[in-house]
Amino acid sequence: MSTVDPAADPALVRRIVDHALSSRRSVRAFLSTPVERATIEAILAAASRAPSGTNTQPWNVYVLTGAAKAELTRRILDAYDDPAELARHTAEYAYYPTEWRSPFVERRRKVGWDLYSLLGIAKGDKVRMHAQHGRNYAFFDAPVGLMFTIDRVMELGSWLDYGMFLQSVMIAARGHGLDTCPQAAFIDFHRIVMPLIGAPVNEQLVCGMSLGVADPAAIENSLVTEREPVERFTRFLDDPID
Structure with missing residues (x-):
């Protein structure tokens, strides 16, 4: 893959980086277009440059495709669709x-109803809500599913490092023309996920992620979540502090 010399064209580099960041979104419908193993490895190699305290690199990644991904989907959906097992x-x-407080609860409700409105799911339609949430466990039809684990000895700082790694995976994917959806939905089913992927008992499931080519015709992929302007979450402290 070709690279751009920042010294030669820093404005171009800035635009590329800004585009990768601003175009990252949680995609909830993918095409079946395969993703080559070499591409997945390149994404993970780039993401591995994410910072971590004292270079601990607390991430472990399990890549599921084909029959392995299908089997995980089947087992989780069997549990998800059985109220007693769920x-x-x-x-x-x-x-x-x-405890949900403002403004977080309002933001959460808005993104949920914005998505359901696009999909034509009415408030109170628990059957369709259940089905839509269940699409998480099919990785929204993406050809690649990723599972991320962390060693149980690691503390909060390493989880912060892990977040930077996950973001790096998603941004690196954009560089390859791919999209992602990070998914906390899988953590409820860690007792199914961990044995199937062969994770040792000292590891804990952090989250899952779908990876592939976004379906441009899927209405749910038109969702654009709102972001607060910089001035709403930032304070610039220029004057002396008493």
């Missing part, structure tokens, strides 16, 4: 807060 599956860590 009740036995819980996450090992809390991804979301136990």
Whole structure:
């Protein structure tokens, strides 16, 4: 893959990086277009340059394609669609807060209803909501599913490092013309995921991710989530601090 010399054209490099960041989105419908193993390896190699405290590199990645991905999907959906079995599956860590406060609860509700509105899912339609959420476990039909784990000895700092690695994976994917969807939905089913991917007992599931070519005709992929302007979440401190 060709590279651009930042010294030769820094404006071009800036535009490329900005485009990769701004065009990253959570895609919820993929084409069946295969992704070559060499491309996946190139994405992960680029992402491995993500920073980590004292270079601990706390990430482990399991790549699922073909029959392995299909089997994981089948096993999880069997549990997900069985209310009694579903009740036995819980996450090992809390991804979301136990108490929702403003403005977070409003943002969460808005993105949910924006998606459901595009899909024509009415408020209270639990059957279609259940089915739509279940599409997570089919990786939204992406040809590649990724599972990310971390050693249980690692603490909060390494989870912060992991977030930077995940973002790097998603941005590197954009550089290859691919899209992604990071998925916390899988953590509820860690007791199914971990044995199937062959993860040792000292590892904990962080999340899953779909990887592939976005389906441009899928209405759900037209969703553009809102972002707060910089001035709403940033303070510039120029004057002396008392």
